[in-house]
Every structure is written in structure tokens, then in C-alpha cells.
Amino acid sequence: AQKVTQAQTEISVVEKEDVTLDCVYETRDTTYYLFWYKQPPSGELVFLIRRNSFDEQNEISGRYSWNFQKSTSSFNFTITASQVVDSAVYFCALSRGTYKYIFGTGTRLKVLA
Amino acid sequence: SAVISQKPSRDICQRGTSLTIQCQVDSQVTMMFWYRQQPGQSLTLIATANQGSEATYESGFVIDKFPISRPNLTFSTLTVSNMSPEDSSIYLCSVLGSSSYEQYFGPGTRLTVT
Numbered sequence: 442a443q444k445v446t447q448a449q450t451e452i453s454v455v456e457k458e459d460v461t462l463d464c465v466y467e468t469r470d471t472t473y474y475l476f477w478y479k480q481p482p483s484g485e486l487v488f489l490i491r492r493n494s495f496d497e498q499n500e501i502s503g504r505y506s507w508n509f510q511k512s513t514s515s516f517n518f519t520i521t522a523s524q525v526v527d528s529a530v531y532f533c534a535l536s537r538g539t540y541k542y543i544f545g546t547g548t549r550l551k552v553l554a
Numbered sequence: 555s556a557v558i559s560q561k562p563s564r565d566i567c568q569r570g571t572s573l574t575i576q577c578q579v580d581s582q583v584t585m586m587f588w589y590r591q592q593p594g595q596s597l598t599l600i601a602t603a604n605q606g607s608e609a610t611y612e613s614g615f616v617i618d619k620f621p622i623s624r625p626n627l628t629f630s631t632l633t634v635s636n637m638s639p640e641d642s643s644i645y646l647c648s649v650l651g652s653s654s655y656e657q658y659f660g661p662g663t664r665l666t667v668t
Contacts, residue, residue, distance in 0.1 A: 474655050484644055486597075486659035488555065488651075532596065540585055540650060542657065544596045 447545035462518040464533030475516045476534040558660035577647035582627035591644040637667045
């Protein structure tokens, strides 16, 4: 069975602090895809990144970075020098490559000015 | 990525009534999806809507309660029928991106049933 666990329900940080959002997944598939989405208070889900199971290269995009480790079944997301605009709920998701996503329960990030 | 719009953005409805939510995409897409996000919860897939065929519903969701139309490759509607307060949720539509792996979501419809 597939499962995504985001153990951190809510995190609060002060602006400019670095913060890491954890995502642990379970799957028996050898090919799978991992995603991160951001849901600001407006409600729209914003796609951030997709990572394939056969590509463990970490990725950096501006202040965002992602650490994918198959050995620990984790796909963690770090925001460097957080800003108030980063305040949102962040979802990690897993798919087999079909359209069906398994979403985690989300982590609410509050960045305080 | 596709630009997706939804109408209405929010609504407050009375118990027992129905609401139709529209989803419009700025490009032709094969697969469109409808999700429900109950307050403080994660997203749950309601159904997949392919143009020219009946929607495919996930376990726990039925066509009588959530009828879906997909008249063309850029548009879909989801109706929430005979609403109860438990239907209060955000309803989101999404489409597959060009890579066919990631989904792009609309802004959502925030529904409150009183």
C-alpha cells in the first residue's frame, strides 16, 4: 500500500529562519513520483516540484531546496531565509505515474515577521 | 502550465439544494480531475472526467451525489447534489501537465452548507 506521512502538523518560524518540512513515503513500486505543492490561504494548490524515483539528485530553486533519499524513503523540503509570503500549507504527494496521487496530510507553515 | 479558473469561487448554500461548479482550462486537456478538501484535511479525489466518456468515480463517491459533465476538452462541471453541512469543503479541479505526471490545480470553490 502507498502512504505519505507529514508528521509536522504545524511549524512556526521567524522570518529569515531556515525551515525543513519532512515527508516520508511508503511504496512497493520501483517507479514512482513525488511532488510538493503549496496551498496559500487563497486555497489554490501551487505545483512546486516533481521528482522521479530513479533520480535522487537534490534540487535547488532559489530559496527552495529538496532532499530526496530513497534509503530513508524521504523527500524533505527546505526553505532558506523564510519570508512571510511562504506562510501556507505544504503538501507532499506520491504517485505511481498514473494520475492518482496519495497526498500527505499537509504541514501548515507560519512565518512570523 | 495550464491556467485554470473555477466558478464560483465561494458560495453559501442551504441544506437540500444543489450547486454546480465550473472548471475552465485555457488549453485542451485529456484528463480533468475533481477533488474535495474538507476543512483542515488533505485532498481526496472524487472522480476523473474524460471528454466523451462517463466520469470515473473513486470509492465513496457516487454519480447521483456528484454528477460530472465534460462536454469538451477545456471545460467540466461538478454538481454537489442534495447538500448537507458535511459537504462543506473546498472543491478543486485539476488537469495533467504536459509531462503527464504533475497536476495543476484551479483556485478552488469554497462551499459552505448551512
